Amino acid sequence: MTYKQNNVIIFKDNSEKEIEKFAGIGSYSTSNINGIGGVYKHTYKDFTVREITKEGEILRIKDISTKPHFSRELKDVFTEFDLVKINKEPFNAFNLIASALNVPVSHVTYSGLKDRCSISVQKVTVKGNQVDKLNNLKLKDIFIKNVSPSRKYIKLGSNKGNQFTVIIRNIDKDIDVKKQVLKIFEILSNDGFLNYYGLQRFGTFRPNSHIVAKHILLNEYEKVFNELVLNTYSSESIKSQFLRNKLKHDGDMDWAYDNFPTGLNYERMMIHHLIDHENDFKGSVQKIPGYLVKLLFSSFQSYFFNKMLTLRIKNGISPFEPVDGDVIVILDDDKGNLTSIKYIFGGKYDKFLKEAIQLNRAYIVIPLVGYNTRMDEYPLMNRFFEEILIEEKIESPIFQSELFRQYEFKGAHRAITIKLSDATILEVRNDDIFQDKQQVKIEFSLPRGSYATMVLRELMK
Template sequence: MPLASEAWLDRFVGMNYYVTDCEGIGGRIKERLEDFIVEEVLIDGQVVPTGITGKPLPKIVSKPGPWVWMIIEKRGIDAITLSLVISRKLGVNYRDVSFGGLKDAIAVTSQVVSVRGVSINEVPNDFGRDIKVLNAVSMDRAFTTSDIWGNEFTIKVRNIDVSRKDSINCVINQLMERGLPTYYGYQRFGLKRPNSHIIGKHIIFGEFEEAVNELLTHAYPMEPPRIREVREFIARTGDYSKALELMPRSYRYYPERAVLKQLASNPRDFVNALRKLPHELLNLYVESYQSYLFNLALSERIGRGLPINKALPGDAVALLDEHGLPTKHVIYVNESMVDKVNELIMRGRAVPVGHLVGYNTKLPPGLQSDIELDVLRREGVDLSMFMVKSIPKLSIRGGYRPLFTKPIIISTNLANDGLNIVFRLPRGNYATVFLRELMKSKHPEIDFT
């Protein structure tokens, strides 16, 4: 019987089961920013380093063009804030700032960020004390997701239960045997405010007032008391003008302030209030709900005792490229070909995938599709809802996501102050999903922040 999670946050974001059944080591991460280091790994294997690990800077060949690629090290900054800070400091539209992937906010992270419409000479050494520029080169195009392989994580887990040190190898061995579930991790939904998928669900259902209320008024216990008081004030009074005065001017509360500013002049204009948010953020909300549905379906597969690292008849399988990353070449497996496909999976040439549902998703007969349809029925979702008529740019066609991956473990070291572990994951995967299997925390809202 698969091991069910006891954590309310796991269930709240759809991660209902573990794939390993070893005891957890407990512990906490991110007690200090330096405890969680994320370094981007480029498609050619070069690492984009932080100053902490001392790795050399990657060799990126400069090309003349309207773009500048910057190697950025940031501390405790989320991706949306990073884009806003860079765009304002350089005087460009935030849509001219691009990167290959989101990184953890509560961490020290490094990545390549590209900006259009500036020259090398305009790039500063930093964008404030928490955003350093380690290098910059001119380039003829934007930096995109296709330029990265994934991330290397250097993590310290403190306050672990040393009596369970054997669990470290137990978890790693089972993950190599069974595969790491490709759940969307806590960061996708938020830890202090785990509600991006709830806002996204309201948008999909056309419930724009409810989406705004979730953004503005729902106070979560892990938020600072002052912010909870502001949210409760909005819920109680509906005084958007006064709330705009009370809401801090920090970049962290930019979404709330942008929406409040619109509502202060048009109190019932909820759709246009949402439109004041960056498209990337709105898209993140909708995709978060899509991610939640994926997590629920993956949980259900694990909960039924079905393998995630083997194909079953009716499963969709994506072929992998030379870097071990999924391609757009997806096949549906029938009974006659299942053995050959599983041979490809075992050799690292293919991977079973689940649907990231959208308005164009087709669900052929099979166990995985049955699971996904059950999830949609329970949620009351029709695929046509992902065609968002009031904000068409938020419409989602749908896609695929692998059901499992295998972490590359570089080193583990058990010290007096905790476990030091270094590992890599392909792009789109979350270190916290790996650490969740290792720690099995009952209170991730505390232990993962």
């Protein structure tokens, strides 16, 4: 149960399940199978992410190789490297690297954002000849490997996927972990799981990115400040709650700027602006960096996706079988990506569409609503979309916002289920941290854009 008390969002027991509901995540694809319980990410060492390149190569944490030098004759324009980061927020890592190289952070490009609480490795490029500087770069918890010149930069979403190695701890001794995990793995591999956007999209401890985005799109600048800086969540740290509450009650911006930690960087930027320009909330919102605005808008789209998927399940509609009004999108022959070719189920092509879905050549999709999205082209989801608009007390023109156009949120679609690959149990043993408990170490791969936490919630419940 989640409720609001004195402008504080309170999640019952601060359970992840309750926090997920706040972000629209409300159903399971294996609801008839008991989970194993436990906790994940107890330490960053329990969660490892290895990027899978578009060629299918799984990057390795410890790989080091010698590459040729930068060559203008070969028209090298970028420098590519493997970034290994340990328990480091991704944007913090990119900013530190850019600062050390004395280049704008916009010159640092990557395929995706990896979890902060993890050990991760991914391909990154930076503009220009940075080979020597990168080979000699020393930053805390950041390691640069396999530096090489490149003619191309890495684009967002250009990787094939990610491989995850995860330890789930604090599992009761009386649970047959191997049996339960294998049973769920079989379903997730053969049928798939609900392709929700995970909490990382919204804020793991302050899951309010979509709310901030809504206020930005409605030009409600003071509400943006209140939500981003002042409003508190029971799931965030006690220190953070104290700082926000103190500012809310006494309004001392100078004190807040001096005492908010640097980790609350965006809050401090907005506060600093209001110190110099009292009550200029619009100006304070304009201090939010463009890359963060894009993430906020993405979370707004993601919230609607999650809610539409949850409403589908709550209305008794299978996520694995198409029904009249569903939209089916065909995959391309080359990389297996979603194409723009879509059909509405409930017509003369139904037999072929069902076969394509069974052969993994097509997916049932839900729209990521943007300024070019026509919801009448998604008959079934349009009904749920209208329900969410009423619940959120907003109207559909919010998606036609000039800001949505400025940041090129045209709209897209996303598969409602995705299948697990190469899932295996590496080890079941006595927990080396929690007494009289057991732990399981698992490994699996997912296509880009899908969340490992959505696999873990199916396993743990």
